[in-house]
Amino acid sequence: MEKIMKIEGMMCPHCEATVKKALEKIDGVVLAVVSYTAGTATVTLTKPVDNALLVQAVTEKDYKVTGID
Secondary structure, X not given: XXXXXXXXXXXXXXXHHHHHHHHHOOOOEEEEEEEOOOOEEEEXXXXXXXXXXXXXXXXXXXXXXXXXX
């Protein structure tokens, strides 16, 4: 299962790494592919993860989630 998150505020590779690390700490997330140029994070899940948990992990790092597909 994959979810694509739209994220605002990422400006550099360090931002990508920060968001990737935060998302991959969540139980059920096996991989997060983050692109600051596209403003997205593609999250691969092994089990259902509530969108609120994903949003919280990103917003705690001071980035804004504008949508999840």
